Amino acid sequence: MLNSIVEMFSYDFIVRAFIVGVVISICAALLGVVLVLRRNSMIGDGLSHVAFGAFAIATVLNLTPLYFAIPVAIIVSFLILRLNQNSKIHGDSAIALVSASALAIGVMAISIIKGVNVDINAYLFGSILSVTTSDLVISSILGCIVILFFIFFYHRIFAITIDETFAKSIGLKVNYYQAILAIICSIVVVIGMKLLGSLLISSLIIFPCLTSMHLFKNFRQVIISSAVISVICFSVGLIASYLFSTPTGASVVIVNLVAYIICWLTSKLK
Amino acid sequence: MTLLETQHLTLGYDDQTVINNLSFKVNDGDFICIVGANGSGKSTLAKGLLGLIKPKSGKVIFRQLEATNIGYMPQEHKINHNFPASVLEIVLSGFLNQTGHSPFYSKQQKQQALENLKLLHIEKLARETFNTLSGGQRQKVLLARSLCATTKLLILDEPSNNLDYKSKQELYRLAKKLNRKRHITILMITHDLDHKNLIGDKILALSGEKYFFGPTSEYVKTIHAEAHHA
Numbered sequence: 001m002l003n004s005i006v007e008m009f010s011y012d013f014i015v016r017a018f019i020v021g022v023v024i025s026i027c028a029a030l031l032g033v034v035l036v037l038r039r040n041s042m043i044g045d046g047l048s049h050v051a052f053g054a055f056a057i058a059t060v061l062n063l064t065p066l067y068f069a070i071p072v073a074i075i076v077s078f079l080i081l082r083l084n085q086n087s088k089i090h091g092d093s094a095i096a097l098v099s100a101s102a103l104a105i106g107v108m109a110i111s112i113i114k115g116v117n118v119d120i121n122a123y124l125f126g127s128i129l130s131v132t133t134s135d136l137v138i139s140s141i142l143g144c145i146v147i148l149f150f151i152f153f154y155h156r157i158f159a160i161t162i163d164e165t166f167a168k169s170i171g172l173k174v175n176y177y178q179a180i181l182a183i184i185c186s187i188v189v190v191i192g193m194k195l196l197g198s199l200l201i202s203s204l205i206i207f208p209c210l211t212s213m214h215l216f217k218n219f220r221q222v223i224i225s226s227a228v229i230s231v232i233c234f235s236v237g238l239i240a241s242y243l244f245s246t247p248t249g250a251s252v253v254i255v256n257l258v259a260y261i262i263c264w265l266t267s268k269l270k
Numbered sequence: 271m272t273l274l275e276t277q278h279l280t281l282g283y284d285d286q287t288v289i290n291n292l293s294f295k296v297n298d299g300d301f302i303c304i305v306g307a308n309g310s311g312k313s314t315l316a317k318g319l320l321g322l323i324k325p326k327s328g329k330v331i332f333r334q335l336e337a338t339n340i341g342y343m344p345q346e347h348k349i350n351h352n353f354p355a356s357v358l359e360i361v362l363s364g365f366l367n368q369t370g371h372s373p374f375y376s377k378q379q380k381q382q383a384l385e386n387l388k389l390l391h392i393e394k395l396a397r398e399t400f401n402t403l404s405g406g407q408r409q410k411v412l413l414a415r416s417l418c419a420t421t422k423l424l425i426l427d428e429p430s431n432n433l434d435y436k437s438k439q440e441l442y443r444l445a446k447k448l449n450r451k452r453h454i455t456i457l458m459i460t461h462d463l464d465h466k467n468l469i470g471d472k473i474l475a476l477s478g479e480k481y482f483f484g485p486t487s488e489y490v491k492t493i494h495a496e497a498h499h500a
Contacts, residue, residue, distance in 0.1 A: 037323050037353055152373040159363040162353055163344065169320045170367035171338030217399040218356035 001243065008242045016136050017128035017195060017248070021234050023143035024192040025204060029230035030150050031185055033223045037161050041096045043080055043182075047189040047201040050076045052105035052123055052198035054190075059181035066134065066190065073186035076102070079104035081182055085130065124195030126249035128238075139191050146184055147212045150223070153177070154235035158219050207256035214260075214267040233259050271298040273335050273423055273455055278328035279499055281311065281318040287326065288314045294474055294483045296457065297424070301449045303469065303486070304459045306476035312459040315476070316342070317424050319457075337464065340366045340452075341416030345431060351401050357395045357411050361387060364418025376409040379418070385416045389452075390444055406437030413444065417454075424448070426458045437461075440470050 035041045041104040043220035054069035070099055076098060083094035110120060124129055150157065159167040160177050169172050209222065216222045237252030274296040281289040294321045296302060306311050317323045321332055323336040341364065365379045368477035387393040395403065400411060409429055416424055430438040444470060448454045459469065473489040475482040482489060486499065
């Protein structure tokens with residue numbers, strides 16, 4: 001088995017996918033803790049559908065999907081936040097509206113270019129073959145920014161996550177932080193979607209946080225362990241998908257699910 | 271010495287007015303209870319004083335005080351009950367209005383946080399998880415957090431909500447102690463109108479368009495008179 005793993009990392013495209021995946025796993029997990037605890041985690045799911053729609057439109061218009069999808073996702077994430085604050089539509093319904101519409105637009109766009117060979121499967125369920133060098137560059141930059149952001153603003157992120165009203169009362173600019181988180185979330189989702197697929201990427205945001213909440217009881221431990229758990233699950237999933245020739249996205253999600261069940265059982269037995 | 275005053279303050283949301291033309295003064299060392307029925311605008315007033323909502327007209331004036339230096343204690347039920355956070359993590363976050371650009375808390379701040387916990391007799395809970403505590407303990411943790419944010423003025427929003435009689439009395443006792451011994455000015459929102467629990471020196475009573483602001487003893491007299499008439 002060890003030989004197969006060594007052999008696996010001799011392929012350039014797998015090394016690329018591995019690095020991008022590890023970075024995205026860390027970012028998604030850190031972000032996920034904040035989104036899950038603020039009860040905003042469905043934003044990730046909504047944005048992944050939007051990213052799908054944007055990829056499809058970019059293909060039709062013959063644009064580079066990444067450069068088109070990232071700005072679109074950022075704009076939509078701001079829209080969702082706005083809809084959230086506007087109490088006339090509830091956050092969850094707002095996200096459902098946006099994601100269904102984006103999905104429909106994407107499907108329409110793809111049907112227009114039927115003649116062209118579009119791999120809809122790769123969009124929906126991810127493909128490690130689709131990870132390019134520019135994805136690698138963007139995700140490395142993103143990874144550095146996200147990690148620095150979480151280190152330098154750790155206490156402020158904590159305050160905003162646990163109690164927004166109090167955070168505002170001591171002068172924290174909650175809206176700015178929210179906007180930064182929305183931008184990070186958009187980029188994580190768009191790049192992660194190429195790897196894990198539109199339908200599976202949101203699990204990378206939600207699973208690690210829920211898993212580590214079964215094991216740890218304070219914020220610092222939860223946030224650090226989420227990142228660690230996320231990287232381990234991704235690595236195991238990627239290797240398993242190579243060894244057993246299973247789809248990468250689904251393998252990673254299933255490893256996350258197994259980790260969740262194990263941690264849940266451990267916390268029950270304690 | 272006046273810490274804070276409002277002049278003809280009108281607050282509300284969209285086209286709805288909740289607080290209308292309210293003028294009152296908070297002096298250094300006051301213990302003021304803000305009372306009124308549900309929907310009379312108590313919490314709105316607190317948010318107005320903190321600058322979280324803009325006045326529709328009139329103004330809030332700070333004297334030797336900054337809006338971000340008020341220790342505010344929001345209602346406890348707003349906190350997600352599954353939140354993984356230790357007591358110390360929560361209490362320390364009160365210092366965020368004084369950390370400037372530093373990403374970390376200073377040693378003195380950590381020391382001060384522990385002292386605030388001691389003052390409220392919950393120093394043993396420092397490493398506990400917030401969501402495993404009882405209602406009374408949680409309120410004290412949030413009070414300790416707001417103490418970290420200020421040495422001058424505390425605004426407490428219904429701190430005794432959902433507490434049993436004993437915890438309620440203890441919390442009131444602690445508030446009085448902070449007021450007398452630490453010389454912290456307190457504005458306490460409450461809908462606990464039981465006379466025995468009217469603990470402040472002054473009362474601001476909100477009801478619709480009119481309001482009462484004056485010493486507690488006078489307020490008790492007016493209620494008695496009204497009850498008598500009815």
